[in-house]
Amino acid sequence: MPSPVLHSRFVLAAAALVAACSPTFNWREVPVAESGLIVLLPCKADRANRALPLGAESVQVDMTGCEAGGATFAIAHASASGPEQAEAWLRAWHAATRGQLGEAQVAETPASVQRATAAPAPLRLDAQPRQQQQGASAPVQVLWFAQSQKDGTVALYQATVLGKPSSPEASKTFFESLRLP
Numbered sequence: 001m002p003s004p005v006l007h008s009r010f011v012l013a014a015a016a017l018v019a020a021c022s023p024t025f026n027w028r029e030v031p032v033a034e035s036g037l038i039v040l041l042p043c044k045a046d047r048a049n050r051a052l053p054l055g056a057e058s059v060q061v062d063m064t065g066c067e068a069g070g071a072t073f074a075i076a077h078a079s080a081s082g083p084e085q086a087e088a089w090l091r092a093w094h095a096a097t098r099g100q101l102g103e104a105q106v107a108e109t110p111a112s113v114q115r116a117t118a119a120p121a122p123l124r125l126d127a128q129p130r131q132q133q134q135g136a137s138a139p140v141q142v143l144w145f146a147q148s149q150k151d152g153t154v155a156l157y158q159a160t161v162l163g164k165p166s167s168p169e170a171s172k173t174f175f176e177s178l179r180l181p
Helices: 004-020 083-100 170-176
Strands: 028-032 037-041 046-054 057-068 071-080 105-110 123-128 140-148 154-163
Touching: 028 057, 037 057, 037 071, 037 154, 037 170, 046 071, 046 083, 071 083, 071 170, 083 123, 083 140, 083 154, 140 170, 154 170
Parallel strands: none
Antiparallel strands: 028 037, 046 057, 057 071, 071 154, 105 123, 123 140, 140 154
């Protein structure tokens, strides 16, 4: 019986090959920041930096993402000085995201990302706009996770799919492709 790691890599490769047949989703491996994270994006990545208010602080965040098949796929990255700051920033990041969702139906679940820290623990959020809302926002899927770095800092990440991709497998391919060193 193949190992779970080998099996998961096979599943990802197969999903990428199936999706690669689609002209809408042109999957490619993309490095995120200098932290070592690799992700599959369905299109050519755009990159940007911006200051994000996290609690009382303004944090510099690197963003990598693109739009394909009716959705935006993005990874945001920030670097905290240590575990306590990482925990505080992720709580603030989570609260800021929740605050933007308004009356959307939200489900939160613990998540798993190989090599991510246990504290702060990975967290998944899925939000669907209420159908009766006028000008309802798009569905959103968010995954927050962190990884301790050799220099003592903590890399923080927010992986997001905004909108409903035209392929039901696209979000799964994106989230399952997240690979920390």
